[in-house]
Amino acid sequence: MKYMLLVYGAEDAWTEQERAECMEESTELCHELAEQGKFLGASPLHPVSTATLVRVRRGTRLTTDGPFAETTEQLGGYFLIDVANLDEAIAIAGRIPAATKGTVEIRPVFELAGLPQPAGK
Amino acid sequence: MTEKPRMDVHDLVSEIYARDSRRVFSTLVRLLGDFDLAEEALHEAFAVAVEQWQHYGVPDNPRAWLVSTGRFKAIDALRRRVHSQDVREQVSKRLDELSQVNAERAAREIEDDRLRLVFTCCHPALSSEAQVAMTLREVCGLSTEQIAVAFLSAPATIAQRIVRAKSKIRDAKIPFDVPSVQEFPQRLESVLSVIYLVFNEGYSASSGESLTRADLSSEAIRLGRLVMELLPDPEVLGLLALMLLHESRRAARATPEGDIVLLEDQDRRRWNRTQIQEGKELVERALASRRFGVYTIQAAISAVHADAPGTAATDWGQIVALYDILLRSAPSPVVELNRAVAVAMRDGPAAGLSLVDNILERGDLAGYHLAHAARADLCRRLGRTTDAQAAYERALELAQQEPERRFLKKRLAEVV
Numbered sequence: 001m002k003y004m005l006l007v008y009g010a011e012d013a014w015t016e017q018e019r020a021e022c023m024e025e026s027t028e029l030c031h032e033l034a035e036q037g038k039f040l041g042a043s044p045l046h047p048v049s050t051a052t053l054v055r056v057r058r059g060t061r062l063t064t065d066g067p068f069a070e071t072t073e074q075l076g077g078y079f080l081i082d083v084a085n086l087d088e089a090i091a092i093a094g095r096i097p098a099a100t101k102g103t104v105e106i107r108p109v110f111e112l113a114g115l116p117q118p119a120g121k
Numbered sequence: 122m123t124e125k126p127r128m129d130v131h132d133l134v135s136e137i138y139a140r141d142s143r144r145v146f147s148t149l150v151r152l153l154g155d156f157d158l159a160e161e162a163l164h165e166a167f168a169v170a171v172e173q174w175q176h177y178g179v180p181d182n183p184r185a186w187l188v189s190t191g192r193f194k195a196i197d198a199l200r201r202r203v204h205s206q207d208v209r210e211q212v213s214k215r216l217d218e219l220s221q222v223n224a225e226r227a228a229r230e231i232e233d234d235r236l237r238l239v240f241t242c243c244h245p246a247l248s249s250e251a252q253v254a255m256t257l258r259e260v261c262g263l264s265t266e267q268i269a270v271a272f273l274s275a276p277a278t279i280a281q282r283i284v285r286a287k288s289k290i291r292d293a294k295i296p297f298d299v300p301s302v303q304e305f306p307q308r309l310e311s312v313l314s315v316i317y318l319v320f321n322e323g324y325s326a327s328s329g330e331s332l333t334r335a336d337l338s339s340e341a342i343r344l345g346r347l348v349m350e351l352l353p354d355p356e357v358l359g360l361l362a363l364m365l366l367h368e369s370r371r372a373a374r375a376t377p378e379g380d381i382v383l384l385e386d387q388d389r390r391r392w393n394r395t396q397i398q399e400g401k402e403l404v405e406r407a408l409a410s411r412r413f414g415v416y417t418i419q420a421a422i423s424a425v426h427a428d429a430p431g432t433a434a435t436d437w438g439q440i441v442a443l444y445d446i447l448l449r450s451a452p453s454p455v456v457e458l459n460r461a462v463a464v465a466m467r468d469g470p471a472a473g474l475s476l477v478d479n480i481l482e483r484g485d486l487a488g489y490h491l492a493h494a495a496r497a498d499l500c501r502r503l504g505r506t507t508d509a510q511a512a513y514e515r516a517l518e519l520a521q522q523e524p525e526r527r528f529l530k531k532r533l534a535e536v537v
Contacts, residue, residue: 001294084294084296085294085295085296085298086244086246086293086294086295086296087295087296087298087300087301087304090246091304106293108292108293108294
């Protein structure tokens with residue numbers, strides 16, 4: 001069963017030093033998951049100030065800057081894992097360093113039949 | 122096969138249904154991996170039992186027979202449903218898994234299945250309302266209508282809650298299992314809080330006309346017994362004790378008209394001694410384990426009341442000491458308030474009032490009607506009628522439940 005772990009948090013909650021440590025620990029966690037065959041992907045995201053929103057309405061593409069609302073918690077990164085069940089996903093979510101300051105949302109992945117293999121193996 | 126006269130079969134099946142249907146259901150959920158399929162299979166198995174046992178006699182192990190029959194009925198149902206190639210593959214995989222399972226599992230396995238069911242229904246990934254509805258529906262076997270009546274909700278609301286919870290269990294893959302050792306304490310806590318919530322909903326409804334809804338309380342006690350039988354953890358004992366000790370006062374805590382009778386005014390001869398005895402024994406066992414927690418401490422407090430012939434003869438010193446222990450393990454303003462009331466009984470109303478005022482000044486309980494009611498009562502005892510009146514008025518503004526409002530109005534009328 002695949003789960004997407006979405007990591008939300010306040011972007012200003014981290015010092016540069018803490019951020020660097022968080023990335024390092026997260027990388028270690030990914031390696032551990034990979035050894036267990038549970039790792040499908042993970043990445044931090046650039047701050048929400050770099051975000052661009054696209055909508056298509058009546059066939060016209062609208063491109064705008066940034067988030068709609070000034071919410072305190074922003075999507076800051078994700079993990080994609082393959083584990084037996086939700087309990088295992090919860091256990092892993094609890095070990096994500098950023099969970100100590102923010103929130104991890106666990107979403108089971110809807111398996112859509114007929115999708116191609118991702119690029120780059 | 123045992124020889125049984127035909128007359129008995131209906132009664133026997135009803136009896137087995139009442140006693141064992143939830144056990145059989147738990148095992149079917151594990152074998153079939155689906156709540157709805159298991160429920161259907163359960164009913165079909167009992168329907169077949171009524172028919173077949175009349176003609177061929179009652180099997181030696183009816184429970185195993187029901188599990189096995191339910192399983193085959195479910196396999197039939199799955200085969201009938203198969204349309205697409207994809208589903209056919211899934212089904213044949215599941216059937217392979219099923220054929221490897223020996224339906225005549227040991228009794229212990231079936232008991233484990235009941236525990237799995239409890240933990241799954243109380244999984245923290247479900248909302249607290251969903252945990253309660255799922256536990257009452259799937260573990261206790263209450264109907265959606267019964268749950269709706271007990272919680273003063275529309276049956277459609279409860280039904281939707283259950284459907285959503287089942288979808289989440291299926292789609293997010295909440296495992297049908299007993300949690301691992303590391304997770305166990307936290308997961309047990311969520312099971313116990315569901316049971317206590319059900320009990321309290323029955324013992325003092327959060328709003329509405331009726332003060333008690335006894336059915337929910339006895340259902341919670343039954344659940345507590347079930348979990349204790351499966352898992353004799355000290356806190357399980359403590360919770361069961363707490364519920365029994367509260368329940369023992371049911372007959373005395375309200376008038377026939379549904380008005381509140383305070384602990385100090387209750388006719389203690391009407392307390393249920395059998396429940397008190399059982400509750401006290403459980404508290405002692407839990408305390409002796411030295412691994413007890415908040416439920417056991419609260420039960421111990423309740424046991425001190427149960428021992429006393431009246432309010433004046435109550436060992437308030439011991440009650441204050443127990444509240445101190447409770448505050449250390451689970452600090453909360455409500456516990457502080459209860460402690461303050463006990464202090465007032467031990468040292469007099471002035472000592473209690475200064476503690477209550479401290480709590481109220483911090484603002485933690487400013488919106489809690491019982492905090493103002495406690496202040497009002499202490500002021501009344503001190504003869505400070507104007508303060509008492511103001512505090513009763515504030516409590517009345519905040520109180521939701523009709524019997525509590527009637528009680529506060531009566532008290533207010535007495536001090537004005």
